Amino acid sequence: MASVTAEDIKSELDTFNIAFNNDTVDKMLEQCLCRRLKGDEIVFEWFAFSSSKDQLPLTLDNLDQFEHEVSTSVQNMITGSQKRALTTPEHPQSKRGVARLPSPSLLLSPASFSPSATPSQKYGMRGGRGEVVSSFGTVQGPRWTGKGQSSVRVEMLEGGENSLISSYKYMFQRLRDVRDVLTEKIEELGEELRSHFNIEEFSAVSLPVQNSITVLGQVCCDSNGKLNAQSVLLEAGQEQGGRQVPVDLSELKEFSLFPGQVVVMEGMNPSGETFVATKLYEVSLPVMVVMACGPYTPSESLTYDPLIDLITIINKDRPDVCILLGPFVDSKHEQIEKNQVTETFETIFKRCVDSIVEGTKGSGCRLVFVPSQRDVHHHYIYPQPPFNLSSLSKDDSARVTLASDPCTLLISNVTFGLTSTDILFHMGAEEIMDLKRITSSDGTGTERFTRIMKHMLTQRSYYPLYPPAEEVNMDYDKFQQFSQMNLTPDILIVPSELRYFIKDVIGCVCVNPGRLTKGQVGGTYGRLLIQPNPVPVEGKRVSPCIAGQVVKI
Structure with a gap:
């Protein structure tokens, strides 16, 4: 030694x-x-x-x-061990019987165990054999049979030193080594959290300060009992002093903690003895965004039945954001074209918006209103200024965003490009192609949409077509200022009369949710699940869109 x-x-x-x-x-x-x-x-x-x-x-x-x-304890151990005589029997016998198994097929049969082992009656009488109790993905199409392919390879993802492939000596770890491992875990996760939330630096958790600070540490308990809201300690890493400080969680609206969890908290420690947490940094959950485009009434009636159905869906699914694009009072509606309306267009629009705001108040979702040049009561110009909803209350205004057409929004650090003008239809009518150089698959409708979306993204414009379609009243003085794509959005929403789609085009998720009504029948709307605050991987852009659907109303 x-x-x-x-x-x-x-x-x-x-x-x-x-x-x-x-x-x-x-x-x-x-x-x-x-x-x-x-x-x-x-x-x-x-x-x-x-x-x-x-x-x-x-x-x-x-x-x-x-x-x-x-x-004293050592002496007691020696004395106790002498009370028992250790002798070796003359003919030692194994307490376990030797069972010879005639074939591998009987390895798990009752006969391979002790004579007292009898088959379980409850297991033999079980019900629901072969019943599927949980599923994921498409479960109707696949055949749940393999082919016994010997060419299938199974290997460790991490080779060499990073894979445990043999036994090792244990019970030899030093407490200092344990401390170093835990410290390294705090520092590694802390660096990822710091980068994810754009935090400049972490402060020492035990530092007495009157201002709000951001701290990094590992959750632990102040005793050997079960962790509770009053027994939480935050143990800082070595770079932040390594101290353990009690944490007051009373200011947090909600939290989920466990011993050993590495967390980033914001708060104050006026005395240096207790850290009062006011914010717990957590990786954000996916955000659900619903989008729909007018008209919101059937062509033969000004009743907003499709919109009422959409409000019901919003209250049921409780999306985080709902983007509603015009027209809300459609200039192409039969009754409006024939002057069969007894109310002012502004009154109809106000009643429509009030129904949306009041009807979705219980869901808590944020509302985004985008006008259309087909909105008969609004400015007929492109780019089009947002609606003016001065009658909204202060609380309602806090969850309503009034956007222009076109516009670029930032939703949880995800960039959305929006336009209610049917650029797909307009460009599709004007595009020419050399059919000899285009494969049959490129000539299909879906590839046509891809080409048009690619034109928009590479031209860096929400309306690159010139001259514009006759129905677009273009103001080129404002066009240069308000209708350009200064950056490629993460998600581009382009509703159109053409067939709905969701597709990735050169790194941008492009969505045509269709229109909520198609003539006298119901149409479609779109919904997306996005991951807030997307972090680039190895400097490359990562799509924040987790999933997307176009759904019939």
Whole structure:
């Protein structure tokens, strides 16, 4: 055994934050030599002894008491072991019978176990055999049979040192090594969280400050019992001081914590003794976005039945954001074209908007209103300014966003490009192609949409067509300022009379949700699940769109 030095003992005492002096270290070194112990072993024994005595301080008198109790316990063990005579029988017999299995097929049969093992009657009488109790993905089409292919490879993802492929010696870890592993975990996860939430730096959790600070640490309990809201401690990493500080969670609206969890919190520690958390940084859950485009009434009636159905869906599914694009009062509606309306267009529009705002209040979703040049009551110009809804209350205005056509929005750090003008239809009518150089698949409708969307993205314009369609009243003075794509959006919403679609075009998720009504029948709307705050992987852009659907109303 390697000799123990005073420096070894001092280092281990520092690990446990145990105060010491040279006399106590010399005394512990003497005990190590007498009992043939290592430095970490003697310190671990002292730590256990001290904890059982209400954190007894390290003094010479207490070390004498510690030595006396250790020697007494060792003597009792020796005395107890002598009371039992150890003899070897003349004819030792194995307590386990040797069973010869005639074939591998009988390895799990009842006969392969002890004679008392009988088949379970309850298992044999079980019901629902072969019943599917949980499923994921498409479950109707696949055939649940394999082919026994010997060419299928199974291998460890991590090779070499990163894969556990053989046994190893255990029970030899040092407390210092445990501390280093936990510290490394805090620092690695902390760096990822810092980058994800754009945090400049972390402060020491035990630092007495009057201002709000952001801290990093690992959740632990102040005792050996179960963690609860009053027993939470935050243990900082070595770079932040390594201290444990109680955490007051009363200011948090909601939280989910477990011992060992690495967290980033924001709050204050006025006294340096208790950290009052006001915010818990967590990776955001997916955001659901619903989008629909008018008209919102059937062509033969001005009743907003399709819109009422959409409001019912919003209240049931509770999306985070609902984007509603015009027309809300359609200039192409039969009754409006024939002057069969007895109310002003503004009155109809106000009643429509009030129904949407009031009807979705219980869902808590954010509403985005985008006008259309087909809105008979609004400015007939492109780019088109947003609606003016001055009659909304303060609370309603807080969850309503009035956008222009076109516009670019930022929703949870995800970029949305929006336009209610049917650019797909207009460009599709004007596009020319050299059919000799286009494959049959490129000539299909879906590939046609891809080409048009690619034109929009590469031309960096919400309306690159010139001259514009006759129904588009273009103001080129404002067009240059408000209708350009200064960046490629993550998601581009382009409702059209043409067939609905969702597709990825050169890194942008393009969506045509269709129209909520098609003549006298119901149409479609779209919904997306997006991951907020998308983080680039190796400097490459990552699509925030997790899933998307176009659904019939």
